[in-house]
Amino acid sequence: MSLILETTRRRTFAIISHPDAGKTTVTEKLLLYGGAIQMAGAVKSRKTDRGATSDWMKMEQERGISVASSVMQFPYKDVMMNLLDTPGHEDFSEDTYRVLTAVDSALMVIDVAKGVEDRTIKLMEVCRLRDTPILTFINKLDREGKEPIELLDEVEDVLKIECAPMTWPIGMGKRFKGIYHLYNDTIRLFAQADGQRASEGELIQGLDNPRLDELIGGMADELRDEIELVRGASHEFDLETFLQGKQTPVFFGSAVNNFGLQELLDGFAMYAPPPKGRETEDRFVKADEDKMTGFVFKIQANMDPAHRDRVAFMRIVSGKYEAGKKLKHVRIGKDVKISKAITFLANKREQAEEAYPGDIIGLHNHGTIKIGDTFTEGEVLKFTGIPNFAPELFRRARLKDPMKMKALQKGLTQLSEEGATQLYRPISNNDLILGAVGVLQFEVVAQRLADEYNVACQFEPVNVATARWVIGDKAEISKFLDKVTDNVAYDAADQLVYIAPTRVNLQLTEERWPNLKFVATREH
Numbered sequence: 001m002s003l004i005l006e007t008t009r010r011r012t013f014a015i016i017s018h019p020d021a022g023k024t025t026v027t028e029k030l031l032l033y034g035g036a037i038q039m040a041g042a043v044k045s046r047k048t049d050r051g052a053t054s055d056w057m058k059m060e061q062e063r064g065i066s067v068a069s070s071v072m073q074f075p076y077k078d079v080m081m082n083l084l085d086t087p088g089h090e091d092f093s094e095d096t097y098r099v100l101t102a103v104d105s106a107l108m109v110i111d112v113a114k115g116v117e118d119r120t121i122k123l124m125e126v127c128r129l130r131d132t133p134i135l136t137f138i139n140k141l142d143r144e145g146k147e148p149i150e151l152l153d154e155v156e157d158v159l160k161i162e163c164a165p166m167t168w169p170i171g172m173g174k175r176f177k178g179i180y181h182l183y184n185d186t187i188r189l190f191a192q193a194d195g196q197r198a199s200e201g202e203l204i205q206g207l208d209n210p211r212l213d214e215l216i217g218g219m220a221d222e223l224r225d226e227i228e229l230v231r232g233a234s235h236e237f238d239l240e241t242f243l244q245g246k247q248t249p250v251f252f253g254s255a256v257n258n259f260g261l262q263e264l265l266d267g268f269a270m271y272a273p274p275p276k277g278r279e280t281e282d283r284f285v286k287a288d289e290d291k292m293t294g295f296v297f298k299i300q301a302n303m304d305p306a307h308r309d310r311v312a313f314m315r316i317v318s319g320k321y322e323a324g325k326k327l328k329h330v331r332i333g334k335d336v337k338i339s340k341a342i343t344f345l346a347n348k349r350e351q352a353e354e355a356y357p358g359d360i361i362g363l364h365n366h367g368t369i370k371i372g373d374t375f376t377e378g379e380v381l382k383f384t385g386i387p388n389f390a391p392e393l394f395r396r397a398r399l400k401d402p403m404k405m406k407a408l409q410k411g412l413t414q415l416s417e418e419g420a421t422q423l424y425r426p427i428s429n430n431d432l433i434l435g436a437v438g439v440l441q442f443e444v445v446a447q448r449l450a451d452e453y454n455v456a457c458q459f460e461p462v463n464v465a466t467a468r469w470v471i472g473d474k475a476e477i478s479k480f481l482d483k484v485t486d487n488v489a490y491d492a493a494d495q496l497v498y499i500a501p502t503r504v505n506l507q508l509t510e511e512r513w514p515n516l517k518f519v520a521t522r523e524h
């Protein structure tokens with residue numbers, strides 16, 4: 001198929017939701033539609049959302065699964081879906097943020113009883129930075145929850161986005177009878193899911209169909225009145241407004257019963273945007289350009305314990321990947337032949353023969369690829385907008401066995417390549433200081449150092465309150481280094497960082513060095 005056809009049939013998206021709303025269940029069911037049945041159930045075992053460290057560790061042991069499912073490609077009707085997993089726990093939000101730079105749309109899953117929750121609010125804010133179009137699935141209609149109208153009001157008020165109901169629930173909880181599709185004028189009756197199959201409730205054409213009265217009795221007339229009300233009181237779906245990120249089409253259902261998801265997938269196929277181009281420092285790269293370009297948004301170490309590999313996840317922005325393709329690794333100015341990229345079709349880690357804009361391919365990485373790196377067919381370009389955040393928590397690594405220093409350094413360096421933690425090496429001593437955005441990260445790193453690098457290490461408090469990347473011209477930097485040696489370090493990418501013992505100290509330093517910039521977010 002041609003590049004243009006393949007590109008326009010791609011839909012690359014991620015799920016944003018609060019833990020427990022049903023992300024895992026939705027993912028699992030969506031894969032059923034793509035025929036990736038062997039996956040169902042497997043998704044469950046790698047979940048990170050419980051927040052408990054032990055759960056995360058267990059997931060780590062099942063790494064084979066965890067990794068393969070960080071990108072899932074599956075066909076649905078004429079389209080090819082790329083579903084990117086976002087880590088669930090709050091401590092991984094930086095990672096989540098970067099995954100969201102690699103998608104073209106997002107699916108927001110909301111629990112009908114709980115409504116809009118914290119984490120959804122945060123993730124929405126991230127999506128808003130790029131005006132990512134959002135589809136919404138209201139889950140768990142087989143349980144009692146908030147009135148649908150109230151819930152849509154809540155979404156509009158709290159998340160500041162218009163809601164356009166696409167389907168509408170008929171009752172809920174024990175009285176849940178099905179959904180009405182406002183645009184197809186069809187009613188799908190609710191049927192409990194039967195194992196792994198999609199539930200196939202009867203489909204009735206037309207709200208006025210007497211069959212409806214036969215099946216749900218008095219609720220049929222209630223529904224007719226309600227739909228009239230809903231049509232009058234809610235926004236009509238408008239493609240343009242949706243594509244601008246200002247309106248979300250809303251679907252109702254029950255993921256665990258595999259109900260209402262087909263309507264959602266049809267919505268994705270029909271309305272979600274195909275792969276968009278991306279901004280670089282110099283120009284906008286369009287998705288339909290012939291030459292291949294892509295950027296790395298995620299790195300994962302030791303995905304497969306059998307092979308000590310690290311994989312860099314690259315989003316293809318334009319052009320076509322074919323096995324053996326030669327690409328320029330722009331940051332280091334080197335040409336590399338990509339012969340063994342991983343694709344994620346139907347959740348098998350397979351060697352990619354070809355891949356198109358919107359697709360994600362996994363590159364084997366031996367430490368040369370970093371988050372934010374751009375690959376092209378020769379043009380010198382740098383994709384922008386893939387940020388690193390300065391961590392707010394710091395600990396010094398203390399080794400139990402001093403002979404293991406090399407292994408510790410290697411482990412900390414490789415794990416910090418994944419982007420969830422930052423490693424700092426002060427210039428004035430041999431400390432290894434780890435920075436993280438969440439406290440759980442230290443436990444995770446300690447555990448992984450033990451499991452994957454055979455190093456026992458503890459993290460102890462260190463006198464660092466905050467860190468800033470230091471940017472300025474060479475002369476000024478060298479003056480700075482002469483004067484301020486104690487609180488200066490290099491990060492894993494050898495960038496200069498000021499590690500301030502207190503916030504006041506940072507402020508004073510900033511005032512003292514007006515020609516230098518101290519930045520909290522660094523674009524790769």
Ligand code: GDP
Pocket residue numbers: 017018019020021022023024025026047049139140141142143253254255256257
């Ligand atoms: P996640 O934390 O967002 O990944 O949520 P899960 O998919 O793990 O779901 C959280 C809990 O809600 C699990 O116990 C699911 O079985 C349950 N759940 C998911 N979807 C539904 C649904 O449609 N109805 C009901 N009653 N429970 C559901």
